[in-house]
Amino acid sequence: MQISEATWERLLALRLGHEGLAGVDAAFGLYGPIAGARGQFVLAQVGQSLDGRIATPAGDARDVSGRDGLAHLHRCRALVDAVIVGVGTVKADDPKLSVRMVKGPAPVRVVVDCHGDLDGRESLFRDGGAPVVVIRSSTARGRLFPGADVVSLPPKANGLDPQDILDALAQRNLLRVLVEGGARTIARFIEAGLVDRLHVAISPIIIGSGPSGIILPPVERLTGAHRPVTDVYNLGSDILFDCRLERDRGSARQGKDVCVAQQA
Template sequence: MAIQSIDMTDETWKRLLALRQRAAARPQAHDPALAVYGPIAEAKGRFVLAQVGQSLDGRVATPAGDARDISGPDGLAHLHRCRALVDAVIVGEHTVSADDPRLSVRLVAGPSPVRVVIDCHARLTGTESLFSDGGAPVIVFRSAEAEGAPLGNAEVVRLSPCENGLATKDILDALGARGLDRILVEGGARTIARFIEAGLVNRLHVAVSPIIIGSGPSGISLPPIERLASAHRPDTKVYSLGSDILFDCLLKPGSPSPSKGDEVQVTDFA
């Protein structure tokens, strides 16, 4: 499998931002940067990208939860490009509690996405930074049965819970009703896995950084399988970002995992 290098020039990035705004058409000339980011920027209707930044041994944090330095500088720039090209970014409640992320676009030029948090059991306290940092709007999904603290200016959307949490399709439908169709599912591992299990992810980006952690949570935590014949084998292309290697995986929405689970678990351990 050949590895192509992504050389993101200012001209190419401006072209992608114009494509995002429907102000330009994607050029026909082959450019690895356009091949990776073009499908996100030009997506029409619902489009879900899942992104994982992990170590060589598939870890996204230490056992103590330290995850801040896993991705190299080019891996972080890649993540911020993805944020700038989508309408909304989704994370689980545990990611917010553990990492206190801003979920903004700081490393590249472009708009910051609406920030979406899945907080089924209303565990967030409202003291988390994203509720008071003056950044992009925040939407929080909670169970209709849960009572919790007020969350500043965040919009709280209450959904009827399923057996194990909130249905991923219901979340996407609610976002789509608000004009938010291009979605980045950023973390953690179980949140990403639930969207993959439900067959709702169009593309999966796995950015691998050349470090070995040895133990800790994995980047994607899907239910176990007995035979490799049941494993996901997506069409994949590999790119060098510079400090990190990107696996760009084409998934097929509507084709759930052998063990389908379309509810988002309340607890998200990465």
């Protein structure tokens, strides 16, 4: 799927609230719901191999997605207010979480660090990039990082509540959120019924073994499996499945008591 500079400019304008800019081409079908979202909107993104792997057993994940898959991810980052990753992803990949492959604003970078494992040597604290928010349990002992916003949330029975995380971001006017990694972090938000769209980008590579892209509780029969309405896009180097999940928007909604850090 080719995206012209003019189309991308219109999508960026739509992100800023300029209505009446929607188009009818494939780019608007894919990116329009993100750019045009008003209120809280959660997108989860997974880049994986043909056999459903996101990394080697040793943790090498840098070349799973092709160049077009990476450009897609950077477009998604440019259209949201904040991008969430678990501490395991930061420890394994030391990501910049930038938009260097596309034109657009860089999102606030959010790291869920339940137990205060970050030590300040991670690149995102020192690269001069977008602001950083660190979310940890109020019972955790951790460092304060110059220039970073450290948010302490009360743990529930099994850890932090994904809804509490989204609420803390909403208080900072960070409403459009990309949950980028790792697999367990994405799964926690899906389990809690808090994801509007799930993007699964598949690259033509076979890894053979390693962690899976999404890890959810097992179902006994396929009738219990998620079957979202899905559109398929040819990005070029990768094939993208744009899945519409049924998010629970009840006002009394509380996400499941899960810890969304430690293992990405």
